[in-house]
Ligand SMILES: Nc1ncnc2c1ncn2[C@@H]1O[C@H](COP(=O)(O)OP(=O)(O)OP(=O)(O)O)[C@@H](O)[C@H]1O
């Protein structure tokens with residue numbers, strides 16, 4: 001087994017249509033580590049995820065993203081996935097005409113050398129096992145990816161992709177939003193199942209609830225397009241109990257969003 005990868009984000013500045021959203025994010029995620037990012041709405045969390053994956057709308061104007069020392073910003077979107085990065089988006093898109101099963105098999109084979117493609121039977125076996133684990137109906141895999149899926153079904157399907165693709169570093173943007181109580185446990189089990197030295201994870205979440213099932217090693221708070229505070233699981237507990245005002249007071253921040261600050 002490959003040793004874990006390291007994703008380093010250094011002084012990252014990102015603009016959308018000329019407006020600066022990220023204003024110097026610093027964060028390092030290593031294989032074996034689970035990180036959580038929390039923070040009020042509109043503070044740049046999803047922007048960070050999109051910038052790491054190379055969404056064309058997000059322009060990096062300063063700083064670096066390195067995966068094991070390699071410059072991620074020089075890579076195309078598909079190269080980033082090949083290099084071992086995975087993003088579960090806050091709002092997964094519907095892909096008409098491609099079934100979940102076909103999508104997964106293509107994606108797995110894109111990570112493999114020519115001639116070393118996964119064969120159909122072993123693929124189906126592993127997919128069925130993972131579908132069972134995630135309590136997803138087998139018919140779902142034959143439907144077009146995310147098309148007409150309920151909110152919770154989309155989130156479960158993201159974890160199916162995670163478990164099948166086995167990336168080195170995963171960014172999960174609000175993977176817990178819209179899940180019912182049982183589904184939250186199923187999804188958390190899936191993420192916990194991934195825990196190993198060769199897997200690092202960044203979970204963006206609003207609620208301590210997810211973190212009751214998945215204990216993060218590090219918790220970060222994002223405000224004004226920066227990581228303004230980091231700590232352990234106790235930080236998430238305090239946020240759940242007290243909200244964000246105390247951090248704003250501590251740091252002398254009036255408006256936590258990215259719009260109105262220097
Ligand atoms: N494509 C875009 N075009 C214009 N503005 C954008 C775009 N994407 C993000 N923004 C703006 O950037 C800011 C940060 O957005 P982002 O989605 O990163 O916030 P967030 O921290 O993920 O919030 P939430 O907790 O609500 O998901 C917001 O003010 C948002 O309106």
Ligand SMILES: [Mg+2]
Pocket residue numbers: 045046047090173
């Ligand atoms: Mg978001």
